[in-house]
Amino acid sequence: MFAQALARTAQIFGDRPALISPAGRQTWEEFAGRIRSAARGLRDLGLVPGDRIAVLAANSPEHLTMMYAVPWMGGVLVPLNTRLSGEEMRQIVDEAEVRGLAGDGANKNAIASLARAVGPDLVLIDLDGQAGRGHRLEDMEKANGLEPWRADMSELAALYYTGGTTGRPKGVMVSDGALTVQTLNLVNDLNISSETVYIHAPPIFHLAGAGVSHACSFTGATHVFPADLSPETFLETVSDENVTLVSLIPTMLAGMMESPDAGDAFRAVRTIVYGAAPISEALLRKVMERCPDVDLIQIYGQTECTGPCLILPPERHVISGPLAGKLSTAGRANMTSEVRIEGEAGQSAPPGTAGEILIRGPSVMLGYWKQPDITEKALKDGWLHTGDVGVMDEDGFVRIADRLKDMIVTGGENVYCGEVENAISDHPEVSACAVVGIPDEKWGERVHAVVVVNQGACLTEEALRDHCKSLIAGYKCPRSATFTEEPLPLSAVGKVRKDLIRERIKG
DSSP: OHHHHHHHHHHHHTTSEEEEETTEEEEHHHHHHHHHHHHHHHHHTTOOTTOEEEEEOOSSHHHHHHHHHHHHHTOEEEEOOTTSOHHHHHHHHHHTTEEEEEEOGGGHHHHHHHHHHHOTTSEEEESSSOSSSSEEHHHHTTSOOOOOOOOOTTSEEEEEEEOOTTSOOEEEEEEHHHHHHHHHHHHHHTTOOTTOEEEOOSOTTSHHHHHHHHHHHHHTOEEEOOSOOOHHHHHHHHHHTTOOEEEOOHHHHHHHHTSTTHHHHTTTOOEEEEESSOOOHHHHHHHHHHOTTOEEEEEEEEGGGTEEEEEEOGGGOOSSSTTOSOTTSOOEEOTTOEEEEEOTTSSBOOTTOEEEEEEESTTSOSEETTOHHHHHHHEETTEEEEEEEEEEOTTSOEEEEEESSOEEEETTEEEEHHHHHHHHHTSTTEEEEEEEEEEETTTEEEEEEEEEEOTTOOOOHHHHHHHHHTTSOGGGSOSEEEEESSOOOBOTTSOBOHHHHHHHHHO
16 A cells, blocks of 8 residues: 555646755656656566565665555565664664665675675665666666555554664564554644645664655655755755754754754744653743744654654643643653553553553554564553653553663764663673663763772773774764672662762762
8 A cells, every 4th residue: 555655646636846955856747657667667676565675774865765665565664773883773673684785885895895795696786886786776767667555454564673672683563554544543643735845854774764764755745855964054055945844853853953044944834843851941932932933842752663653732832821831741642542541550541540551453563573572561451561661641641760771862863772682781991880871961862881899900981982883883882881899789680770870970
């Protein structure tokens, strides 16, 4: 169904602008033609429906083309986070049994490494002519078009990998139906139409970026790709292209609002959507002052539910009046999500009581790829156990209180503490460690490590980061660290008391 929706866009909005980038402009008819031909090109390279096809690239029209060519030919999309380490990428490609890999010049070293690791059977596609190897997308786009694949709603459409609490990546199995339902939810919740002009900022290898992209594609809206994400270039592009829809995490939004040109640049903007953290009252006041006609919308979601499940609408982004008082919440359930708060005994928690956030609906994942044990723990009786602790009020608005999962959200990226601890523990001078998230003005939270070193060791923060970077993505590596020869505080059953560690850091 997903590919059919894209075909419908080309049919109805063919002469309207689809893509704007430094390389030029394309109409929906032109863009859809390239998708059709690229899909045929994938088939001509021996790839068949059901094959996993990875994409390793920065945001670009070519990346978007391949992101849609894969479902168009019936393949399973495997987006790769460009910030992952080579070892992390290799694990994903190996576990997902990836048969095709499309990439760009910015990631040519990683592509070369993956090609060596996997061997000659890996089909390589060069998206921009700069990757240095593989079949050029430009040549594939000359092939005769392919009719869109008619997928069942329950058919596997994508594998979105997230970090694992034990260090092993988890492949979230997203169905065609889940993608379609969540796309329609975003069309509704963000009021997207063919008149929308959307600028790409969140990476489309994340569902946060891909979801809004899909909503724009379903409605015949215009995708704008800026030359880069520097505040100057971003604001200039927003202004020049009369952008109406912007998606930013609060830290990026705060940075944009510091520019004296923000108010003028955002003159055509109608909606700013954000996630990863609630908006502060100070930032809300600044946005209202600089951009009084802009609607703010907060989204809370997870990869496991194919993106958003809670929405805080524009009318609740107020600090006075009868609709005020919800800014500290992440919103309430979107149109197709059922949300409940579960108490410790498994019962529904009453309003105002903390418990785990559970989600049920057609957008919930099929499970974790090749990991039935953790799938069984996450999906019980049709409910997705998010691992987040929340409090629901009598109006259905949910405030995120804490996380059951040992996870840090830094700059909009999820970092699992166990994954970082595994990397740190691999250092020969480390005898024990604990990783916690601590408040950070720029990143929201930063990764902090408490490291118990061997007697006489002289480990430094810089050396620790360099070691970790060889094993995990840079954004997961500790930004700060405390070194000690004293043992970590433990509970009566031998678990590390991270609550005490946080208190000590604050003190």
